[in-house]
Amino acid sequence: MRALALALLLLAGAPGCQRPTPEQCERLCWRYNELQFWDAFEKEVAGLPPAEVERRRAERRKAWEEIKAREFDPGLENCVRDCRRGSDPDQAACVDKATTAAEARACLEE
Numbered sequence: 001m002r003a004l005a006l007a008l009l010l011l012a013g014a015p016g017c018q019r020p021t022p023e024q025c026e027r028l029c030w031r032y033n034e035l036q037f038w039d040a041f042e043k044e045v046a047g048l049p050p051a052e053v054e055r056r057r058a059e060r061r062k063a064w065e066e067i068k069a070r071e072f073d074p075g076l077e078n079c080v081r082d083c084r085r086g087s088d089p090d091q092a093a094c095v096d097k098a099t100t101a102a103e104a105r106a107c108l109e110e
Helices: 002-018 022-045 050-069 074-086 089-097 101-109
Strands: none
Touching (some): 089 101
């Protein structure tokens, strides 16, 4: 019986090896959210004059830097926790390489 329990514990732990590391998940969360942030910006400024786009881009850049500078961000903590539970290292690597919000979304739909 002990051998069976040990085997079950080892099997249960094996899938854990396929989870991304906390660092991979943090990179995934930052990259995914950054791409979404700038995608929303591009949609927001579509059709505006170039000078207005640049003014708003400077505001958004400042807002993004403030977000990144937060000492504690519960949204980031939740994202990392969810990533550790439900993602795999390939998804984290895919999001890390993504250059558009659509590519990042596609990585997580796999």
